[in-house]
Amino acid sequence: MIKDRKIEEFLNDVASSKPTPGGGAIAALTGAEAAGLVEMVCNLTKPYGSLAKTAEEAKKLRRDLLNLADEDVRAFDRVIFAYKLKDNEEIKNSLNRAIEVPEKVKELSGRVEELAKEVSQIGNKNAISDAKTAVHLAVAARKSADENIEVNKHSLRLCLKRSLVKVPVITT
Amino acid sequence: MIKDRKIEEFLNDVASSKPTPGGGAIAALTGAEAAGLVEMVCNLTKPYGSLAKTAEEAKKLRRDLLNLADEDVRAFDRVIFAYKLKDNEEIKNSLNRAIEVPEKVKELSGRVEELAKEVSQIGNKNAISDAKTAVHLAVAARKSADENIEVNKHSLRLCLKRSLVKVPVITT
Numbered sequence: 305m306i307k308d309r310k311i312e313e314f315l316n317d318v319a320s321s322k323p324t325p326g327g328g329a330i331a332a333l334t335g336a337e338a339a340g341l342v343e344m345v346c347n348l349t350k351p352y353g354s355l356a357k358t359a360e361e362a363k364k365l366r367r368d369l370l371n372l373a374d375e376d377v378r379a380f381d382r383v384i385f386a387y388k389l390k391d392n393e394e395i396k397n398s399l400n401r402a403i404e405v406p407e408k409v410k411e412l413s414g415r416v417e418e419l420a421k422e423v424s425q426i427g428n429k430n431a432i433s434d435a436k437t438a439v440h441l442a443v444a445a446r447k448s449a450d451e452n453i454e455v456n457k458h459s460l461r462l463c464l465k466r467s468l469v470k471v472p473v474i475t476t
Numbered sequence: 477m478i479k480d481r482k483i484e485e486f487l488n489d490v491a492s493s494k495p496t497p498g499g500g501a502i503a504a505l506t507g508a509e510a511a512g513l514v515e516m517v518c519n520l521t522k523p524y525g526s527l528a529k530t531a532e533e534a535k536k537l538r539r540d541l542l543n544l545a546d547e548d549v550r551a552f553d554r555v556i557f558a559y560k561l562k563d564n565e566e567i568k569n570s571l572n573r574a575i576e577v578p579e580k581v582k583e584l585s586g587r588v589e590e591l592a593k594e595v596s597q598i599g600n601k602n603a604i605s606d607a608k609t610a611v612h613l614a615v616a617a618r619k620s621a622d623e624n625i626e627v628n629k630h631s632l633r634l635c636l637k638r639s640l641v642k643v644p645v646i647t648t
Contacts, residue, residue, distance in 0.1 A: 307484035314483060315508060315538060319515035326516060327609030330509050334613060336487060337502050343491035344498060366487060433627040437499030437620035441506060444616035448609035455605040 306333065306373045323384060328376035328406055331448035332369045335413035338441035339366035342419045345427040345435045355427065362419055365412050369445075372409050376452075379405045383456075392463065399460040403453055410449035417442035478505065478545045495556060500548035500578055503620035504541045507585035510613035511538035514591045517599040517607045527599065530591055537588050541617075544581050548624075551577045555628075564635065571632040575625055582621035589614035 306314060306329065318325050339362045346352070346359035379402040386394040420442050424435035478486060478501065490497050511534045518524070518531035551574040558566040592614050596607035 307482070307487075309483055310479070311481055311483055311486060311505070312479035312542065315479075315512045315542070318509070318512040319519070319535065319538065321516070321519035323520070323603075326603075327513055327606035330513060330613065331609055333483070334506060334509065334616070337490070337506065340487045340490040341499055341502060344493070347491070347493035348495070363491065366491065370484065370487070431495075431498075433620075433623040434499035436623045437503055440616040440619045440623075441502065444506070444612040447612045448605075451605040451608045451612075 306377070307370045324377040324380050325373070326380065327448055328380060328402075328409070328452045329373040331406065331413070331445050331452065332373035332376055332409045334441050334448065335409060335416055335445035336366045336369035336373070338413070338416045338420060338438045338445060339363070339369060341434050341438035341441070342416060342423055345423040345431045345438070348431045349423070349426075349428040355423065358419055358422060362416065365416050365419075369409065369412055369416075372405060372412070375405045376402075376409070383459075392466075395463050396460065399456050399463060402456045403460065406449040406452035406456070410446050410453065413442050413445035413449060417446060478549070479542045496549045496552050497545070498548075498552065499620055500552060500574075500581070500624045501545040503578065503585070503617050503624065504545035504548055504581045506613050506620065507581060507588055507617035508538045508541035508545070510585070510588045510592060510610040510617060511535070511541060513606050513610035513613070514588060514595055517595040517603045517610070520603045521595070521598075521600040527595065530594060534588065534591055537584050537591075541581065541584055541588075544577060544584070547577045548574075548581070555631075564638075567635050568632065571628050571635060574628045575632065578621040578624035578628070582618050582625065585614050585617035585621060589618060 306325065318330060342362040343359050346355040346362065349355050382398040383402050386398040417439060420435055420438035424432060424439060427435050478497065490502060514534040515531050518527040518534065521527050554570040555574050558570040589611060592607055592610035596604060596611060599607050
């Protein structure tokens with residue numbers, strides 16, 4: 305699982321010519337990083353009680369977004385396999401899943417963005433740059449998830465138009 | 477070093493109440509992730525030759541940005557220590573270093589952004605969402621580095637105004 309990978313090794317994999325892990329997994333990871341920063345700002349704010357619920361929610365979002373990074377790899381590997389099989393029904397199903405995953409990443413990153421904006425207002429003022437960094441990262445995660453949704457929706461539309469499709473080099 | 481850390485363990489550290497690793501290290505890491513995606517798009521583009529130089533530059537940027545994540549942790553730990561010592565000269569010196577590091581992160585992330593825009597134009601069209609994700613991430617890295625520059629410049633201005641300074645809970 306991605307959470308158990310060493311950072312440099314994971315980035316070597318991203319940089320390689322293997323189609324996964326790609327932008328979808330990185331979008332989810334970036335959302336998780338933003339959530340981690342939200343937790344940090346909560347943990348540095350006194351009284352902590354006022355932000356305990358926010359910290360708890362951010363922790364859950366971080367865990368869920370890290371898991372979604374793996375989900376994205378699985379979903380896109382399935383798309384590639386379906387194209388190799390030239391099984392149109394499976395291509396459609398796999399693309400639908402490869403749309404669902406970044407839709408979830410977009411939704412959760414949007415929530416991280418809201419929490420980051422909240423802690424940048426009411427969190428420890430000495431951690432304001434961490435809170436604002438969390439906002440920038442959550443925005444990037446949300447926009448990146450959107451790129452993946454759009455490209456897979458485009459592939460799905462092409463697929464629905466054709467009965468037989470060619471194997472692409474990569475579609476995301 | 478951060479590159480050798482497992483992703484989940486590193487994010488646990490970010491989320492904790494320890495002031496480092498914080499937003500500065502995460503900004504550098506995000507720039508490195510964006511550079512990795514640029515390399516991936518180059519590696520998926522044919523003929524590869526047209527983007528070989530871009531891939532090489534992105535690889536160097538990725539390595540440098542990963543190292544800057546560690547530099548940021550070191551620079552900020554030095555700031556905290558200087559405040560504890562109440563040594564105004566060392567506070568000034570450490571803050572200057574804590575400004576230099578994100579300035580470098582901002583510069584290199586800006587370059588990653590340029591390369592990401594280039595590969596989103598001329599790279600493999602099937603990897604367009606990866607290229608655009610790299611743009612979003614590089615922008616977030618650059619903006620986040622800027623937050624760290626500004627907050628440390630603000631601390632430096634306060635420090636120059638006072639002969640004796642209090643120990644802050646955290647300043648970034």
